[in-house]
Amino acid sequence: MELQTFLPSDILKPYVKYYWVFATDQQSINDAMYPSGYLELAINISEGEVVSVLNDRYIDMPPVEVLGQLTAPARIIAGKQTTLLVTRFYPHATALFFPNRIVDFTDDSVDLLDVFKADAVDLHAHMMDQSTLTQKIGILDSFLVRQLIRSKKNLSQISLIESICRYAGPGGDGPDIAQLALRHGVSTRYIQKLFIDCIGITPRRFFNIRRFNKSLTLVRKAQESLTSIAYECGYYDQAHFIREFKAFSGVTPSRFLQPTLSADTAEI
Known part of the structure; x- marks a missing residue:
């Protein structure tokens, strides 16, 4: 498994800590996840299959997942040649990007489709149309900038x-x-x-x-x-x-x- 991190655009830097890439190669993995204090948005930019194990619940990862705050250990099971692009938000800023109460995501994996409807489908489709990781990150970054601009949070x-x-x-x-x-x-x-x-x-x-x-x-x-x-x-x-x-x-x-x-x- 490889881990890489990338910084967001300047407008997002006060709110997004970084983007990071989770990638498996020829082997599937079964890894521990621990409470971190962060909510993350994970996007499957590969054909690999991923399952999250949260409180003994096996949850198939949707194309775009909101992984809420964890309060107990969990696991991620990822198949061969899986690549996830993950956004780690600063805790204080998470609410700026989602219309829900953030507690709605706690200890859960939520399909972004349930939050943003067609916008979530368009985001994933647009990202998958790009040929490079840099281009995919650019699409994600632009999506988050739009959500930030639209935010009505105090x-x-x-x-x-x-x-x-x-x-x-x-x-x-x-x-x-x-x-x-x-x-x-x-x-x-x-x-x-x-x-x-x-x-x-x-x-x-x-x-x-x-x-x-x-x-x-x-x-x-x-x-x-x-x-x-x-x-x-x-x-x-x-x-x-x-x-x-x-x-x-x-x-x-x-x-x-x-x-x-x-x-x-x-x-x-």
Whole structure:
């Protein structure tokens, strides 16, 4: 499997982190997917077949899929010579591109046809008409620019979410929502609703997933003890770290480090 990343156009850079390509060669794969804190739009630009396994549900991937926030480990099963072009949105900006509440996508694979109707069909057909990856990315980029221009979402709400996400930093439990609500002149209930509607999960779940991903990076490097990783990432103790790591990955950190698991998971 190969992984490549590409930057979006300048107008999209505040909202789209990057495009990335997931590609298998002559072998089919069965790979783990972990909660990342991001919603992604995945487009099958090949003839390969893909199945997502979410909470024991086997879901055939449509031509264009919205893969919502994951709150538990999942798997992707992809056939030989499969290529996916994936858009990773910044969490605070996801709602700018979809008319739905983002929680509608959480822990699910949703056909973009159910969201945008004919526009989704046209997007995939137009992309498949292009002969190069660069041309396909250009079509996708233009589609997202149009959705951004058409968006009726309240930019002040998006700005508030971005501020909270940025304030939190990469580790720990995240900010004190009550203090941030007071600082911004809104209620904690309002912030909770914004996160559910615009990111798809609660603030606490979002920051727990962010903390897990920091610990996952450190576990993959295998340069520190699990106790050191636990405290560096803001867990109360090693038991707390192991419990949360298992909830999001399906295995304990020590089990994850075994070659058959760590070699089976790609970082993106």
